[in-house]
Each structure stands twice: as structure tokens, then as C-alpha cells.
Amino acid sequence: MNTTGSLWKRSVNGRTALLYLLPSIILFSVFVFYPMFRTIYLSFFLTDQAGNAAINVGFENYQYLLGSSEFQNSMKATILFVLYTVPIGIILALFFALLANEKLKGIGFFRTMYSSTMGVSVAASSVIWLFMFNPSIGMFNRLLQTVGLPQIQWLLDPEWALLSVSMSTIWMNVGFSFLILLGGLQNIDEHLYESSRIDGAGYFYRLRRITLPMLSPTLFFIITISLINAFQTFGQIDILTKGGPSQSTNLIVYSIYREAFVNYQFGTASAQAVILFVIILIVTILQFKLGERKVHYQ
Amino acid sequence: MKTSLPAKIWLYFLLIVTSLCVFFPVLYAFMISFMTGPEIIQGRFFPQTFNLENYTKVFDRLPLLNYLLNSFIVSISVMLGQLVVCSLAAYAFVFFKFKGRDFIFFLFISTMMIPWEATMIPNVFTIRKLDWFNTYQGLTLPFFALAFGTFLLRQHFLTIPKELHEASQIAGLSRFKFFWKVVLPISKTSLVTLGAYGFLTTWNMYLWPLLITTNQSVRTVQIGLKQLQSQEIATEWGVVMAGVIVVIIPTLLLLFIGQKQLQKGLSQGALK
Numbered sequence: 206m207n208t209t210g211s212l213w214k215r216s217v218n219g220r221t222a223l224l225y226l227l228p229s230i231i232l233f234s235v236f237v238f239y240p241m242f243r244t245i246y247l248s249f250f251l252t253d254q255a256g257n258a259a260i261n262v263g264f265e266n267y268q269y270l271l272g273s274s275e276f277q278n279s280m281k282a283t284i285l286f287v288l289y290t291v292p293i294g295i296i297l298a299l300f301f302a303l304l305a306n307e308k309l310k311g312i313g314f315f316r317t318m319y320s321s322t323m324g325v326s327v328a329a330s331s332v333i334w335l336f337m338f339n340p341s342i343g344m345f346n347r348l349l350q351t352v353g354l355p356q357i358q359w360l361l362d363p364e365w366a367l368l369s370v371s372m373s374t375i376w377m378n379v380g381f382s383f384l385i386l387l388g389g390l391q392n393i394d395e396h397l398y399e400s401s402r403i404d405g406a407g408y409f410y411r412l413r414r415i416t417l418p419m420l421s422p423t424l425f426f427i428i429t430i431s432l433i434n435a436f437q438t439f440g441q442i443d444i445l446t447k448g449g450p451s452q453s454t455n456l457i458v459y460s461i462y463r464e465a466f467v468n469y470q471f472g473t474a475s476a477q478a479v480i481l482f483v484i485i486l487i488v489t490i491l492q493f494k495l496g497e498r499k500v501h502y503q
Numbered sequence: 504m505k506t507s508l509p510a511k512i513w514l515y516f517l518l519i520v521t522s523l524c525v526f527f528p529v530l531y532a533f534m535i536s537f538m539t540g541p542e543i544i545q546g547r548f549f550p551q552t553f554n555l556e557n558y559t560k561v562f563d564r565l566p567l568l569n570y571l572l573n574s575f576i577v578s579i580s581v582m583l584g585q586l587v588v589c590s591l592a593a594y595a596f597v598f599f600k601f602k603g604r605d606f607i608f609f610l611f612i613s614t615m616m617i618p619w620e621a622t623m624i625p626n627v628f629t630i631r632k633l634d635w636f637n638t639y640q641g642l643t644l645p646f647f648a649l650a651f652g653t654f655l656l657r658q659h660f661l662t663i664p665k666e667l668h669e670a671s672q673i674a675g676l677s678r679f680k681f682f683w684k685v686v687l688p689i690s691k692t693s694l695v696t697l698g699a700y701g702f703l704t705t706w707n708m709y710l711w712p713l714l715i716t717t718n719q720s721v722r723t724v725q726i727g728l729k730q731l732q733s734q735e736i737a738t739e740w741g742v743v744m745a746g747v748i749v750v751i752i753p754t755l756l757l758l759f760i761g762q763k764q765l766q767k768g769l770s771q772g773a774l775k
Binding site: 219235241301307315333465482 | 678
């Protein structure tokens with residue numbers, strides 16, 4: 206028997222499978238893997254206006270970034286933004302999901318209301334919040350006025366801008382987190398509660414001993430996704446503040462966008478993109494390491 | 504055990520107050536969209552009359568109908584593209600045994616750790632080289648392959664009994680026929696979830712259309728909103744809000760109809 210022939214025959218499974226995988230593999234290669242390597246490559250170069258690598262500068266782009274106050278500012282703003290939005294966002298969504306998981310009449314209506322922000326795009330939400338933050342006719346300053354508090358320049362005051370953007374972002378993301386957490390709550394086996402009720406356990410005891418441990422895989426998932434999403438924030442910055450005032454809201458993706466497509470500095474922009482990639486990689490790995498220990502799988 | 508009456512009242516109170524807070528910005532935008540300039544400055548919550556003047560104005564100022572159509576074309580293309588590409592890949596992972604499967608699976612997982620924004624610079628150059636600026640394929644094709652979608656479908660495919668696969672082979676059904684006639688129909692719910700998710704996220708996409716649409720030909724509604732807001736900022740908030748409402752209606756409707764399905768499907772995908 207011909208050995209190449211039999212090898213060809215034996216690999217028929219592999220070849221057919223490859224056919225099914227081919228569209229994904231091609232698309233991932235062209236739009237994910239190639240550009241990732243290209244970004245790393247470009248980060249070591251000065252580029253021309255068209256984005257071609259011109260002069261190899263080694264690690265100078267990175268050295269420049271780490272020394273530049275603008276980039277340090279951007280990193281600081283990004284980390285603060287993540288700290289402002291992720292924990293509060295998840296706690297709120299969890300609270301809503303716990304409420305909406307009660308078996309009451311008309312609960313479907315409330316579930317729809319809580320998840321509604323998922324149907325509102327970042328651009329649309331940003332425009333709505335831009336109006337609410339308007340210093341003269343916006344809702345927030347009117348509320349402050351009625352209770353006799355001083356007015357706040359929400360998006361124009363460097364002290365407040367990042368907080369304001371964070372507030373609006375928490376709102377934008379709460380619908381998705383809610384939906385995922387509610388799904389997780391509904392997957393918890395009813396019998397667990399029935400046995401605990403016989404023992405006369407209170408609501409908060411059940412929450413701490415049954416609900417949260419059983420929900421931990423879902424919580425773990427939504428924390429990871431929220432962290433990654435927060436690092437990728439762009440639309441609300443572009444519409445609400447354009448990175449200002451005095452760069453207080455210049456989050457990393459906005460900074461990459463400006464460096465690349467406004468200043469045409471593709472080398473330093475790529476270096477920032479690589480840093481973003483490394484941060485997300487670390488977050489994901491840390492999450493999985495911690496998750497493995499803490500998470501309770503059913 | 505039934506919830507006691509005081510607990511019930513307390514729950515309803517919390518539900519009503521918090522859900523109103525969550526829904527308030529949308530409701531507010533809806534009210535503003537019917538108001539005239541002076542009404543907005545007075546700071547009312549309810550408009551005096553529900554006239555549609557702002558809506559006719561917004562369609563005059565922007566080629567909004569055109570943008571809406573573009574958004575529909577782009578979202579539906581991505582949705583269909585993802586369904587085809589992801590279901591094919593998921594099928595290969597579940598129903599084929601071959602060398603290197605684990606490695607390819609690992610490659611798929613690794614794409615989830617590469618933030619899309621970290622690769623956008625070379626992607627824009629790629630689109631330029633292909634001369635795909637201001638084209639539908641430039642807006643849609645990069646998003647057809649989706650690791651999350653592949654996992655979601657793989658999850659569902661794994662629940663299909665192996666006996667069914669064996670029986671189909673004995674009956675002489677080809678691989679593709681089994682995929683098309685058996686696997687896909689069984690997995691309808693997961694396909695619907697992924698489809699709704701794909702439509703929603705594409706409709707709401709902002710950065711990519713901003714980068715690769717330079718004129719109105721294929722521009723989507725989200726970029727239209729940015730345009731509207733920067734044109735109208737000082738004066739006519741009513742018109743801007745009318746634009747916002749028009750843009751969010753399709754996705755809100757989709758969410759209202761598919762909320763239950765989406766929540767079940769997505770949380771299953773989340774838990775490997």
C-alpha cells in the first residue's frame with residue numbers, strides 16, 4: 206500500500222474540518238493576528254504619514270511614552286476610570302438582578318426596564334448625558350439648584366469630568382451586566398433554597414451562603430468582561446469631553462486614536478496599543494488565576 | 504414559602520424606584536424630543552403638546568433615512584456573517600476529531616485577549632490597501648469571525664447526542680447535510696441569541712465606522728448622531744433628542760422582544 210496515499214486518506218477528517226474552520230482562520234489571521242504583530246513591529250519605528258515604518262528606533266517610543274507626562278496622565282485617568290466604574294457598576298447590576306429575580310407579578314416589566322440600557326448605543330447615551338450635564342439647562346444642575354447647592358461644571362471642570370463620564374458609563378453598562386447576572390441567578394438550583402428554608406435561614410444568610418457562592422462563576426465572568434470593557438472605552442469620551450478638560454479624561458483608547466489619526470504618530474500610537482494589550486493580558490491572566498481559587502463551580 | 508405582604512410592598516417599592524432611575528434618561532430624552540426651544544429652557548419634564556416637528560426637522564437636517572438604511576444593512580450583514588462563520592467553526596470543533604484541534608481552539612481563545620482597539624491601526628491600513636474605505640465590506644467583514652460566538656454555539660452543539668451523529672453516518676448523510684439538516688435546526692435558540700447579540704453590538708458600533716467612513720455613502724446612524732450633536736449643540740436639543748430616539752428605537756424593540764432569550768443564551772455562553 207502506498208504510504209502517502211494512506212496518510213492522505215487518514216487525514217481526510219482533518220482536511221474537511223479545516224474547510225469548516227477556514228473562514229474563521231482567514232479572518233482571524235487578517236484582522237486579528239497580523240495586525241497584532243504589525244502593531245508590535247510598528248511600535249519600534251518612526252513612521253511616515255501613510256503609516257509605513259521609516260526609522261527603527263528600538264525602545265525609544267516606549268521610553269518616550271513612559272517619560273511623557275501626557276501618557277502618565279492618560280494611564281492615571283484610565284486606572285481611576287476603571288476603579289470608578291467597574292465595582293459600582295457590578296454592585297448596582299447585582300442589586301438589580303437580585304430584585305428582579307424575585308417571583309412577583311409583573312416582574313418581566315422590571316427586567317425589561319433594567320436591561321434597557323443595553324439597547325441604547327454608546328453614542329445615543331452620550332448625547333443624552335451630554336444634555337443632562339449641560340451646565341445651564343441640564344437636569345443635574347437644576348436639581349442642585351432646587352436643593353440650594355452650588356452649580357457644578359460637570360464636564361468642564363477637571364475635578365469633575367472623569368467622575369461625570371464614569372457616572373454615565375456605569376449607566377450605559379448596567380443593562381448588560383444585569384442581564385448576565387440575572388441569567389446566572391436563574392441557573393441556581395431551586396432545591397438548594399428549599400432545604401435552607403426548612404432550617405429557617407434568613408434572606409441575607411441565604412444570600413451569603415447560597416446565592417453568592419453559586420453565582421460566583423457568573424460574577425467572575427462579568428468582572429472580567431467589565432474590566433476589559435472599561436479599558437476599551439472610547440465613544441463616550443469622544444462625544445462628552447474629547448479627552449479634556451486639561452486631559453483629565455484622556456483614556457488610553459482615546460489617546461491611541463488621537464496619536465494615530467489626528468497626529469499621525471503611528472509609532473508611539475502603536476506603542477500605546479501594545480501597552481493596552483499587555484494590560485488586558487495581565488488582567489485576564491490575573492482573573493483566571495484568582496478565579497480558579499475563588500470560584501465555586503456547580 | 505410565600506413572600507410576606509410587607510416584604511412584597513418593600514420589594515415593589517425598590518423595584519419601581521430603581522427601575523425608574525435606570526429608565527429615566529431614555530424617558531427624559533423621549534420627552535425632550537417633543538419640546539420646543541423655550542420649553543426646554545424652562546426646564547419642564549412633560550412637553551405641552553406631543554408635536555412631531557423635531558422629528559421632521561431631524562430628517563431634513565441629516566440624511567437620517569440613508570444612515571438608518573446603512574445601519575440596517577451593516578448590522579444584518581454582520582449578524583448573518585457571524586452566524587455562518589461561527590456555526591461552521593463550532594461544528595468542526597464538536598463533530599470532527601483531528602490533529603491540532605486543541606491548538607486551533609487555543610488560537611481562537613487567544614483572540615479574545617486581543618483587544619480590538621490594540622489592532623485598529625494596521626486594520627485601517629489594511630482597509631485602505633484593499634480600497635475598502637466607505638464600503639459595506641469594510642464595515643462588516645472584519646467582524647464575521649467571533650470567538651465568543653463560536654463558543655456559544657459549540658456549547659449548544661456539545662449537547663447534541665453522539666448517537667444522532669452515528670445514526671446519520673450509518674444512514675449515509677454527508678457531513679454537510681448533517682450540519683445543515685440536523686445540527687442547525689436543533690440549535691435554533693442559540694443561533695437566535697447570537698444573531699440578536701450580533702445585530703445589537705453592530706448597530707451600536709462607534710469607533711470602526713468613525714474611522715473608515717469619510718463621507719455619507721455608507722455612514723451609520725451612530726456617526727450621524729455625533730454629526731447632529733456637533734452641528735446643533737447650542738440651539739436645538741429637541742431636534743438632537745428626536746435623532747436619539749429614532750436611533751435607539753430598533754435596538755430597544757429588539758431588546759424588549761428578545762430580552763428573555765438573550766439573558767438565557769448569553770449566560771449559558773458565559774459559563775463554558
